[in-house]
Amino acid sequence: MAKGYRQAPGKSGDKKRTDGKRVAGQQDFGVPGSGGSNPHSNLQDLDYVPESVGGWKKQPRGPHVHDRHITGMTIGKSVPLVDSNWKVTGQAEYGDDIRLQGELIGKILRSPHHYAKIRSIDVSAAEAMEGVFAVATGQDSVNKFGVLPVTKDEHAMAQDKVRHVGDLVACVCAIDEATAIEAMNAIIVDYEVLPSIHDMEDGLKDSEHPIHDRGKYHIGESNVQKRVFQQFGDLDGMKSAPFVHESDWETAGLHHGFTEPHAVVAHWDPAGRLTVWTPQQVPHYLHRGLSAVLDIPMHQINVHRTFVGGGFGGKSDPFPHEMCAAILARKSGRPVRINFDREEVYWINRGRHPSRIQMGVFADDEGRIAGIETDALIDGGAFASFGHVTTYYNGVLHTAPYEIGAFNYTGARVWTNKPASGAMRGHGAVNSRCAVEVGIDAVSEQMNVDPMTFRLANLLPPHSRTITGFRVTSTGMRECLAKVREQSGWDEKFRNLPLGKGIGVGCGFFISGSGLPIHWDPENFPHATVHLQCDMDGGVTVHTGAADIGQGSDTAVAQAVSEVLALPLDMIRIRSKESDTAPVDLGSYSSRVTFMNCNAAIKAACELRDKVMKAAWEITGYNPDVLVLGDRRIYYKHDPAVGVSWLEAVHKAQADVGSLIASGAYRTPPMGGVHKGAAAGLAPAYSFSAYVAEVDVDVETGFVKITKAWAAHDCGKALNPLAVKGQIIGSCHMGMGQVLSEEMKYGRDGHLMNPDLLDYKIMSVHEMPDVVPIIVESNDPEGPFGAKEAGEGPLLPILPAVCNAIYDAIGIRINELPVTPDRLHKRIEKHCRKIKVDDPLDLPVPRFEPGPLQQVLVERAEAHAKRDHLRDIQEDRSSYVNGVLFGFDPDKPMAEQKEGWREAVVPTPQDLADPSKRAARAWGHVERRHRGDE
Amino acid sequence: MRMPPFTLHTPENLAKALALANELDNFDWVAGGTDLLPNYKWHLNPKPNVISLAKVNELTALSGTVIGAMVRIHDLANSEDAHPLIRETAATIASVMIRRSATVGGNICLDTRCYWYNQTEEWRRSIDWCHKCDCDTEADCRVIPNQNTLCVATYQADLAAAFIALDATIHLASGAGARSMPFAEFFQLDGMTRNVLKPGELVTHVTLPEDAKNWQGAYQKLRLRETWDFPEAGVAAAWKLEGGKITGLRVATTGCESIPGDHSELAETAIVEWSGKDSIRELADGVRKAVKPVSNTYFPPAYRRKMLRVLTRRALAPLEHL
Secondary structure, eight states: OOTTSSOOTTOSOSOOOOSSOOOTTOOSSSOOOSOSSOSSOOOOOGGGSBGGGTSSBOOTTOOOTTGGGOOSSSTTSOOOOTTHHHHHTTOOOBGGGOOOTTOEEEEEEEOSSSSEEEEEEEOHHHHHSTTEEEEEEGGGOOOOBOSSGGGOOBOSSOSSEEOSTTOEEEEEEESSHHHHHHHHHHOEEEEEEOOOOOSGGGGGSOOSSOSSOOGGGSBTTSOEEEEEEEEEEEHHHHHTOSEEEEEEEEEOOOOOOOSSOOEEEEEEOTTSOEEEEEOOSOHHHHHHHHHHHHTOOGGGEEEEEOBOSOOTTTTOSOOHHHHHHHHHHHHHSSOEEEEOOHHHHHHHOOBOOOEEEEEEEEEOTTSOEEEEEEEEEEEOTTSOTTHHHHHHHHHHTTSOSBOBSEEEEEEEEEOOSSSOBOOOSSTTTHHHHHHHHHHHHHHHHHHTOOHHHHHHTTBOOSSEEOTTOOEEOOOOHHHHHHHHHHHHTHHHHTTTSOTTEEEEEEEEEEESSOSSOSSOOTTOOOSEEEEEEEOTTOOEEEEEOOOOSSSOHHHHHHHHHHHHHTOOGGGEEEEOSBTTTSOOBOOSOTTOHHHHHHHHHHHHHHHHHHHHHHHHHHHHOOOGGGEEEETTEEEETTEEEEEEEHHHHHHHHHHHHSSEEEEEEEOOOSOSOOSTTTTTTOOSOEEEEEEEEEEEEETTTTEEEEEEEEEEEEOSSOSSHHHHHHHHHHHHHHHHHHHHTOOOOBOTTSOBSOOSTTTSOOOOTTTOOEEEEEEEOOOOSSSGGGOOOOSSGGGTTHHHHHHHHHHHHHSOOOOEESOOHHHHHHHHHHHHHHTTOSSGGGOOOOOOOOOHHHHHHHHHHHHHHHHHHHHHTTSOOOOOBTTGGGTOOTTSOHHHHOTTEEEESSOOGGGGOOTTOTGGGGGGSOBGGGTTOO | OOOOOOEEEOOSSHHHHHHHHHHOSSEEEESSOTTHHHHHHTTSSOOSEEEEOTTOGGGOOBSSSEEETTOBHHHHHTOSSSOHHHHHHHHTSSOHHHHHHOBHHHHHTOOOBOTTTSSOHHHHHHTTOBTTBOTTSOOOOSSSOSOOSOOOOBOOOSHHHHHHHTTOEEEEEETTEEEEEEGGGGBOSSTTTOBOOOTTOEEEEEEOOGGGGGEEEEEEEEOSSSSSOOOSEEEEEEEEEETTEEEEEEEEEESSSSSOEEOHHHHHHHHHTOOTHHHHHHHHHHHHHHOOOOSOSSSOHHHHHHHHHHHHHHHTGGGTTO
């Protein structure tokens, strides 16, 4: 035991400085860890250490496997995002801030036609212009790409056809923007215009010129890109249920409306390697895409993610303009920068799918949800993007949080000649979730029960399985509902407010990470990997490929490492930008980063900690079992005075083992069913949320104003409550835009009429209601420190909450989004005519008289609350599957328990008999390989 | 997005500005620039010369009855001297940031707007241009197809309705001298010519009648967002009460057609036998019938017309019980 590392009580000198600075040679402790704004180290903050490991933090839902890694440092504390200073001082470098010496400006020539064959392209005039360095066309980029390997249907530039106005035709790079624009306009393209498709239902029909040709996998001659059929449960029981609400929804396409337009810089360095700077959510898939398009191995490419000025799913595809920049840079031998105008952002799109959803919600006479029947036709635009998954998500993501008797889903996604739809916050779940929740509100009304009670009496418990086999671990749904009910004063307000004022509730359910990676991976390659390195200074550098897109993933991973190692956040450095130095992370989509990357980070940090603890053992003589990690100090559990500073232990560890590095990885556990499509919607954990919204409706004009929202979200554990609240409030704003104003408007000739931020109506701060964010912590057993996602799920419930509140205010059921004033006004006029009221100010308001079922459901909800608690604290470890509420034995396969129980993913002709079901029509075509084509 | 190059001229007084205007044959005036510059960026009829009025001091007068063309909307909205109806209307224009820059003259001379016109060059190429900015193709109007004689782009300035309701007079100046006219007569029913300004002529100021202070009024405006959005319909009403009786009533609309609408004749008829709510209802119906918006802004025209009725009723609500 070296001298000076052990504190000598009472010998710290007579004069004690109070200004926080050390007196040389007279410090209370040995040399504290370097870094940190406070030179003095502290003991563990027991307020944040769980009681299961001796701290004071209460754990109403029992202990967690990560409890013993908690040091009370940052987890659960509201800390500003680690990169916020860069942003607020304007020093963050976004895509457009990258400037390289000798860079050229690239411009993209786009199609003026919805759909046309390219007969010829003449670039000679453009090439001959002074200041033009390179011109590229589809011939320079013959390889396909796409974010999903199963649906690669994009090229950097059009090959033989352009598929929507704004589709990429050619690109040029020149000495400055003016020259590039001039050169772009000098390219002569000869088009043969083809008949274009704009209505999604036309996409279901056979076409003379299908927008894409998938060869033998093509579905007939149609424009159907993907079709899904899933039938689970007792469909006859569902059909005979006494309470039914069926509604035909039409929801508009949306754009993410992020602040930063796309921008990319590509440069081939003298060694022949390509570096691409781009604000990407998913750098890894771009890495793969670039390799495929440019025909070079991945190790010759460095994808450098810049700061991302908002993504929300809109920057998660590998994009053609990124390929264009690389192609131009290769041709010209100079760095090439391409910046988008706002209009180009709308043309590349990848926003929410315009959808037509037929939603049926069925309830039986015991107040159970007998089934949910959905037919969703979604408009994919010109390319596949994430659409394969979206088609599943529109159905499978409403198999929870409720226990349902049957699930009948037909879904189809079609190509049309519009900008491509893709993934957007709440991917695929938002529109159909809104329809389900409005349906639930409507059947509650038919049954004369409070919709809040109806929901509480039909929730899946923790540690259960959904009807299609998703594994639900933790759920805080019940607590979310209880909290918003209490805080909003629901019981006094529901159906009691005057005309024009309403209150409504809605719930949400979302994946916390996608169970399978996008690229099929037989080797079970990790989803996330984190490397740590610690050097002489005691600080820890984290290498991760997780893309911080503003959601705070850098902060989350820093917190995870800081927590395990008991270091202040300013001793953690994140290196997450370059694929050259970062281990592979699959990217910021499907709300996977906190869950997966923090789990990997905890593993890595534990490995590093153990190495340092071993050194501390050798210095102090105490076994790591009795040593505690405090703030930059490792000390003896029973006498904090005995210990060693973090820095001394690090130095000793380095002396012992050489370099101090560690690595951790995360892969999902095996789970889910075996049917086709079982992996879609599968996640290691799910988030839950419940919102109550209050609205003011102007019955004369149709204007809706959200006055207040209570937003409860179960994120498992709020690693950083500040960030979680930010996500909840931000989600509210975004969802509010979708429900009230945002839409991509297409004119009568199929042109996008509002590709700008003046006419694409994102709500301003004036319309923003007071949002009360409520964090519910369900302590997920597999989440990092119990955490689940908080980035997408919170968006879902605001839509149905507002729709249900509008019903409460004026008695009109919404089935079209957004609820713009003109649309609602039309509905009000129609409603007035129907019930023969002249003045909308005299409209009757819905009122609530509890029926006989109400008490039954109240009692069931109470019994279920007890059941859920026992399962939460794992006192009850019995298995539970969707169907137990309907009298099933959870340990027997479903099909053996009940005649008529169905599990089918291929439709029979009877299933498709109803001609009014739109997506079902997609199954009327035969895939070419099955009809005997060559 | 690049602004096309132009030569900026900054004359220091009105005389120099008008002289300059005489010399240049193809130019635009610019005041606050909040309308012109976005349009230039979109290559909407840009000119090689732009004359800025920023340094012309003669146009900034502001009192109860005189409002200079170069008065900032923000200053107008916060002026204690200005008529309450003008203040109220000014305060609803666009957003705080824009009001700080935008001017009264700029608002009056606001270019008409249309979904098929206020788009980037590439977008307009994809529809083969339109009548208002046809790039020498003699393209048809895209709102009302198969004609290229009339432009139906919408005039979306708020102040015009208030000025008409207050019976204001507009004053113009050019190298050839000054002239003035009743405010409503300033406009010409065509989305391209828009108003009576001759080449080289500009708006110098607006005056209100001496007894304007005896008139009260209200402005009602339809738009999706409370800030920022242009009016999809606007109704200004002004009335004079004497001894508990309405002795004058004027109503004007904006945001619905290529020019603002003056409905004072309807209003004058209505006050002959005023019966509160019923009269208001009748007048509101009259206004709705008199205005015919087309489908070229965010809200559909049928809805905008119906809302005119509601807005008129709401503007006249203080007269319900008279």
